[in-house]
Amino acid sequence: LQVVMQLFLTVCWLLPYSLATCGLFSRRLSSASGPGPKVCIVGGGPAGFYTAQHLLKARDDMVVDVYERLPVPFGLVRFGVAPDHPEVKNVINTFTQTAQHERCYFYGNVNVGTDVSVEELRKAYHAVVLSYGAEANRSMRVSGEGLAGVFSARDFVGWYNGLPSNKELQPHLNCETVVILGQGNVALDVARILLSPLDLLKKTDITQHALDTLAASRVRRVLIVGRRGPLQIACTIKEVREMINLPDTAADMLPADFESISEALKDLPRPRKRLTELMMKTVKTESGQHKANKSWGFRFLRSPLEVLPGPDGKRVAGIRLAVNKLEGSGEDAKAVPTGQTEDLECGMVISSIGYKSLPIDPCVPFDPRSAIVPNNMGRVKDTAGLYCSGWVKRGPTGVIATTMNDSFDTARMLLKDMDSGMLNLSVNKPGGQEITALLKERGVRAVSFPEWEKINLEEVRRGTAVGKPREKFLDVKDMLAVAWS
Numbered sequence: 389l390q391v392v393m394q395l396f397l398t399v400c401w402l403l404p405y406s407l408a409t410c411g412l413f414s415r416r417l418s419s420a421s422g423p424g425p426k427v428c429i430v431g432g433g434p435a436g437f438y439t440a441q442h443l444l445k446a447r448d449d450m451v452v453d454v455y456e457r458l459p460v461p462f463g464l465v466r467f468g469v470a471p472d473h474p475e476v477k478n479v480i481n482t483f484t485q486t487a488q489h490e491r492c493y494f495y496g497n498v499n500v501g502t503d504v505s506v507e508e509l510r511k512a513y514h515a516v517v518l519s520y521g522a523e524a525n526r527s528m529r530v531s532g533e534g535l536a537g538v539f540s541a542r543d544f545v546g547w548y549n550g551l552p553s554n555k556e557l558q559p560h561l562n563c564e565t566v567v568i569l570g571q572g573n574v575a576l577d578v579a580r581i582l583l584s585p586l587d588l589l590k591k592t593d594i595t596q597h598a599l600d601t602l603a604a605s606r607v608r609r610v611l612i613v614g615r616r617g618p619l620q621i622a623c624t625i626k627e628v629r630e631m632i633n634l635p636d637t638a639a640d641m642l643p644a645d646f647e648s649i650s651e652a653l654k655d656l657p658r659p660r661k662r663l664t665e666l667m668m669k670t671v672k673t674e675s676g677q678h679k680a681n682k683s684w685g686f687r688f689l690r691s692p693l694e695v696l697p698g699p700d701g702k703r704v705a706g707i708r709l710a711v712n713k714l715e716g717s718g719e720d721a722k723a724v725p726t727g728q729t730e731d732l733e734c735g736m737v738i739s740s741i742g743y744k745s746l747p748i749d750p751c752v753p754f755d756p757r758s759a760i761v762p763n764n765m766g767r768v769k770d771t772a773g774l775y776c777s778g779w780v781k782r783g784p785t786g787v788i789a790t791t792m793n794d795s796f797d798t799a800r801m802l803l804k805d806m807d808s809g810m811l812n813l814s815v816n817k818p819g820g821q822e823i824t825a826l827l828k829e830r831g832v833r834a835v836s837f838p839e840w841e842k843i844n845l846e847e848v849r850r851g852t853a854v855g856k857p858r859e860k861f862l863d864v865k866d867m868l869a870v871a872w873s
């Protein structure tokens with residue numbers, strides 16, 4: 389009976405793919421050619437899917453195509469969100485509903501700017517929304533940044549989360565102390581992954597190669613260094629609490645950092661006040677307790693000056709920090725160097741000072757200073773019919789909920805421009821059909837959403853076999869092989 393049941397379930401899963409392959413469901417694989425408005429979105433992360441969701445809901449004649457560089461959707465929900473935060477990834481269910489909407493089409497494995505230009509998209513659609521996120525990282529701009537053992541948090545996170553471009557990273561964790569620069573939530577994700585017991589991580593969707601490396605890790609101490617003070621720390625209370633609750637790991641804070649701030653407590657906004665109180669309580673209860681095998685701690689008022697090499701001149705052995713003081717107060721206080729410096733010994737440096745968007749096409753305006761597409765509430769400056777949402781619109785900060793609101797705002801602006809006639813809908817546009825033809829000419833084959841679902845199914849199957857929610861494919865070619873099998 390079990391075998392029959394299993395056979396039945398497999399057939400239920402595979403039937404849609406078989407039908408799709410023989411053409412019966414082909415509407416789900418490529419875009420429609422009707423007369424309604426056609427919008428395309430560049431990027432299949434939260435911004436892309438939330439923008440699509442709002443547009444589809446607002447007009448029942450709207451077709452929305454989502455172009456994604458990778459064969460797999462969901463952007464940083466897949467490649468950024470920490471593996472031990474599975475509840476955050478539930479948004480994937482909402483994005484999947486959007487992608488499965490009868491007027492939404494997903495084209496994975498299409499790199500906009502390389503496989504097809506934004507200009508070509510603008511010709512084929514009534515409007516184009518850029519939602520391609522922030523795929524690079526801010527550089528520390530200090531000497532020694534290129535030494536072995538220095539990583540950006542972006543690459544480190546990409547490595548443990550299975551981003552194909554980071555699979556070769558090989559961060560040998562054969563040192564005791566790691567210094568993380570920056571005190572945002574990404575820094576805390578990285579610190580937590582470095583210090584979490586393996587047994588906890590084994591049950592997550594962290595990649596097997598990361599698990600193997602973490603199993604051999606000698607890291608015992610993680611220092612999280614910020615250029616400003618405790619009242620300006622960028623992370624949030626939930627993430628600090630997770631650090632405090634790490635098994636066999638003590639908080640190693642410096643009581644002096646908190647001495648002068650009790651006075652300011654009463655005037656702080658509530659979330660900042662609670663976070664500060666939690667850190668102060670931790671200083672009181674944990675300082676001087678060294679029974680745990682591992683430790684973590686914040687270090688304040690320190691900016692990176694130089695990554696110091698070891699005797700071989702090739703590998704990091706420490707970091708020189710400028711000692712700062714604060715000018716001004718509150719959120720806007722500025723870090724100003726005092727002229728003093730301090731050296732910290734460490735075997736690995738991870739720079740977690742923020743992500744950064746890049747220009748993807750010369751025809752699209754890009755502000756290199758703020759590293760965003762310049763826009764007015766989502767309308768790209770000086771370019772009719774071009775919009776943006778998410779991190780490429782407002783910079784690399786904000787949780788998924790912030791990105792959702794921001795994407796809804798852009799969608800509302802676009803709809804308003806359709807209603808006002810600013811976007812000319814009287815001309816019929818070819819949409820995805822024209823782009824599909826162009827891609828075919830160029831030898832680019834897109835991955836449809838049902839094809840992604842085949843990858844998904846196989847990843848879940850591989851994961852189940854080892855007690856994990858999924859085991860991700862690390863190679864684009866392996867993803868494509870499953871998608872097109």
Ligand SMILES: Cc1cc2nc3c(=O)[nH]c(=O)nc-3n(C[C@H](O)[C@H](O)[C@H](O)COP(=O)(O)OP(=O)(O)OC[C@H]3O[C@@H](n4cnc5c(N)ncnc54)[C@H](O)[C@@H]3O)c2cc1C
Nearest residue numbers: 431433434435457463464468469500520521778779787788
């Ligand atoms: C490490 C990390 C952990 C995070 N954890 C949390 C968390 O726990 N909770 C929370 O609420 N928020 C979290 N966030 C924030 C959240 O991930 C962002 O708010 C959100 O992902 C931003 O969405 P986006 O669509 O703008 O960018 P992205 O998620 O980066 O999506 C952009 C998409 O565009 C695609 N793309 C890029 N270039 C091209 C191109 N040329 N052509 C086609 N497609 C392209 C990318 O492949 C990607 O899929 C985290 C962020 C990071 C960095």
Ligand SMILES: NC(=O)c1ccc[n+]([C@@H]2O[C@H](COP(=O)([O-])OP(=O)(O)OC[C@H]3O[C@@H](n4cnc5c(N)ncnc54)[C@H](OP(=O)(O)O)[C@@H]3O)[C@@H](O)[C@H]2O)c1
Nearest residue numbers: 570571572573574575615616622740741742784785786787
């Ligand atoms: N669990 C979650 O909900 C979660 C997890 C991960 C990420 N996220 C979200 O994703 C977004 C990005 O996170 P993030 O950690 O990358 O960014 P972030 O929150 O902006 O933090 C960046 C950190 O880097 C510091 N920094 C920036 N430039 C610097 C420089 N030149 N020198 C030294 N320090 C510098 C910042 O200090 P200053 O404050 O002084 O600028 C800050 O401490 C955030 O909104 C975050 O909340 C959420």
